[in-house]
Amino acid sequence: MRKKSKATSIDIAHLAGVSQATVSRVLRGSPLVNAQTRERVEAAVRELNYKVDRHASSLRTQRAGTLALLLFEDPTPDDSHINPFFLSMLGSITRACARHGHDLLVSFQQLSDDWHADYEDSMKADGLILLGYGDYLAYRGKLETLVEQGTRFVRWGAVLDDQPGVSIGCDNLHGGRLVGEHLAGLGHRRIAFLGDASSHYPEFYDRYRGCDAALQAVGGGMHPALQVDAESSEEAGFEAARTLLARKVPFDAVFAASDLIAIGAMRALTDHGLRVPEDVAVAGFDDIPMARFAQPALTTVYQDTTRAGELLVESLVRLVRGEAAESTTLPASLVVRKSSGA
Amino acid sequence: MRKKSKATSIDIAHLAGVSQATVSRVLRGSPLVNAQTRERVEAAVRELNYKVDRHASSLRTQRAGTLALLLFEDPTPDDSHINPFFLSMLGSITRACARHGHDLLVSFQQLSDDWHADYEDSMKADGLILLGYGDYLAYRGKLETLVEQGTRFVRWGAVLDDQPGVSIGCDNLHGGRLVGEHLAGLGHRRIAFLGDASSHYPEFYDRYRGCDAALQAVGGGMHPALQVDAESSEEAGFEAARTLLARKVPFDAVFAASDLIAIGAMRALTDHGLRVPEDVAVAGFDDIPMARFAQPALTTVYQDTTRAGELLVESLVRLVRGEAAESTTLPASLVVRKSSGA
DNA sequence: CTGAAAGCGCTTACAG
DNA sequence: CTGAAAGCGCTTACAG
Incomplete structure (x- = not known):
């Protein structure tokens, strides 16, 4: 199928009986144009279903839009x-x-x-x-x-x-602190962190440090033996939790650097015979749509x-x-x- | 910050000691260009970090890319x-x-x-x-x-x-049939359908008809009193399931036209004191990432x-x-x- | 194989 | 308020 060639501003100009420059002025919303001229041009634009050619316009203005x-x-x-x-x-x-x-x-x-x-x-x-x-x-x-x-x-x-x-x-530091305070308030002191906690991943690191600050406020802190690197994926969360379990260092809560990590981690914990939240409390970060449907529903941090x-x-x-x-x-x-x- | 003006094909032409037309030929991959000329142009392109202006190119070729x-x-x-x-x-x-x-x-x-x-x-x-x-x-x-x-x-x-x-x-008819056969194979005969089932929504309608065909094969069929319209959202699924329950027409399974509908419906069923799958079997369609994490995990149809x-x-x-x-x-x-x- | 030139369809300073 | 004209940066038929 061959489409009929598109109308140009010259076609509009002919139809409206004005110059091409005036057509362009109307379409750019120039205030210089007489109201009646404007109307005639607009009528022609509608009639031919004309649209300004983006490339010509952008080439001239040096703006892509x-x-x-x-x-x-x-x-x-x-x-x-x-x-x-x-x-x-x-x-x-x-x-x-x-x-x-x-x-x-x-x-x-x-x-x-x-x-x-x-x-x-x-x-x-x-x-x-x-x-x-x-x-x-x-x-x-x-x-x-x-x-x-x-x-x-x-x-x-x-x-x-x-x-x-x-x-x-997002205020990751504050988000991490909220999680830390929440878990600490429930009596947890040995909080594992799943996710990178270094300046290579500033978002995750801030979440980690926020949680640490909350624990410090109650006389505790994060424990390096309870931190396991993980990128933000369910698989990585699953593996990280298994690594954590293999260390046999006791922990009573898991703060995952993202919901995806948390969901993978919960699967590993459950596989290992631990109940969430009875044996281990878990929290994530992001509040992705899945978080509500996780089993159990995931406590997390919402970012707008x-x-x-x-x-x-x-x-x-x-x-x-x-x-x-x-x-x-x-x-x-x-x-x-x-x-x-x- | 003012950025330094971009290089054009003319700058490249000067630098490589050729005409602008030849630069363009090289960049379009024309076979007409001498190998050595090509190399000089390519070197200049690299040196000035030149990129073809998309708007000029598209205006000329009438192709947006x-x-x-x-x-x-x-x-x-x-x-x-x-x-x-x-x-x-x-x-x-x-x-x-x-x-x-x-x-x-x-x-x-x-x-x-x-x-x-x-x-x-x-x-x-x-x-x-x-x-x-x-x-x-x-x-x-x-x-x-x-x-x-x-x-x-x-x-x-x-x-x-x-x-x-x-x-x-997607082969919605076959997908619906697969669900119907699966549920029928588990002994279910009164399968409710949540989702529009009319030519206004051909995808949903095919899923419905596929399921119907499967039931017909075992001497049954879909029942109009067990069909409730719903667009594809969790809220709509929730409402549709409530409407279904309110009708007090017995059913032993629910086929939701989409996973989102199924997830909403499971919530309504559970709220109503019904257990999934013990009291009601549920299946969806789409296999969205959430489906695995739904409670219970959702039987569904995968589309590639x-x-x-x-x-x-x-x-x-x-x-x-x-x-x-x-x-x-x-x-x-x-x-x-x-x-x-x- | 290469260059000079026309032209894609606009926008906008310039002149009136 | 409006028109004639230049020019944005390319691509490609044409001529050599």
Whole structure:
């Protein structure tokens, strides 16, 4: 099927009996145009179902009207499984983009990819939204390159003092503290932590330190023998819990750095004959949709993804306009469910 | 921060000592270029970190190199909740696009929106991928408009005989039959169906009819008094199950048209004092990630989203190139878990 | 194999 | 308030 060739602004000009320049003025909303002229042009636009050609417009204005969302994961996960937390971020970012009148390009990247290059340099997007956990130290250098090149970007992640660029993140320290206080309040003192707890993973590390602070307040603290590294996946959580059990160091609660880790860990604990929460209390982080349906329902920390998406887009749009934008930390709140035994 | 102006093909031409046309030839992979010339140009490209301007290129070639994914939902759901099944489709479509060298624009639309207009007409995308359930009869007209206008599109959904355009869908009839056979094999004869069962929702209707066929094979059939409409959401499933219970018509199993409906329904059944699967067997459809974690784990039908995404993209790319593409039905397979009591 | 030139469809300073 | 014209950065037929 051959489609009939699209109408151009010249066709509209002919039909409305004005110059092509005037058509363009009307479509750009210029205030210079006479009201009656405007109406004639608008009628012609409707009649021919005309739409401004995006490429011609962008080539001329040097604005793409598009933002790119780069979701990176490292190492490569199973093809179909994206962290559900990021999927809900994706949802809110998509909606926020629509509200701000921008289109959204979505791409999955490996942390190892040359992702700074493609989108802005080829003018496909006016700015980049970076989403994904990974070794922070490994990609900090990339962020610096982006800043050097003048690329406009915002990222979801920990807000650190010497951060290159703009970050929007959750108050992981406070979130961790809420979990620590909650578990400590239930009498737990030996809290295991499943997830990396180093400056390579600042989000997880803050959650760890927040929990530690809560325990210190009651005369305790986190115990290194009760910490096991894990990336954010169910499999990693399952393995981490098994590693923990194999150490035979007693613990009465598990704080998983993410819900996915928590869900995997609960499976390992149950397999091992432990009851949650009777024998071990468990808490996660993120409040992904699955958390409510976990068995038992998972106590976790909620992050406002709708607000986060809105802030990411808003900040990026501001940067694109040449305005300043600041890193922001969003509040975290505790969601108590059965897994912690409260 | 002001970024230094981007290199253009003219800068590369100067640096490599060739004409701008030759630079373009090299970047388009033209076979006409001398090997040494090619190398000099490529060196210059690397040195200046040059990227072809997408808008200039697309304006000239009339090709966007971009596909648009329109995810529509009707009526408007809660801001953050997209059907997890579509999210996993989104994941596989994104990866498939990358494999095919296309960018992907993502947008959420209301079924009522004028979604056919925007993307292709403004040249933002070469073709459309349509994803979403909704009243089929209500948007069939839109599909016809798309065909008339020569818009290239593929959609995820039931493959019907007189379908406008290309569809990729799951074998819902067979999927429903698998569920019916499974439940019938467990001795159930009074199977309630939660979800619309009319030509407005062909996917759901096929699942219903497949189940009916399985029951007919053992001398039974679906009972209209045991069917309750529900859109695909947990809330709708909860309400539908309550409506069903209120009818006081006996049933021994529930086949929910989607996992989300099944999860909501199980909550209503449990609230009502019924045990799943001891008192009522439950099965869903989709095998969303949550299904494994539902309480009890949900028996359901798996659809291969990775393959579906690949096929959608592949078919659309074919249409964009002016080649033919055919509608395809993908196999469905039963995933037995605890909720059916097998 | 390479270069000069036209043109894709807009936007916007310039002139009136 | 409106029009004529230049130019955004490419691609590709045409000529050599």
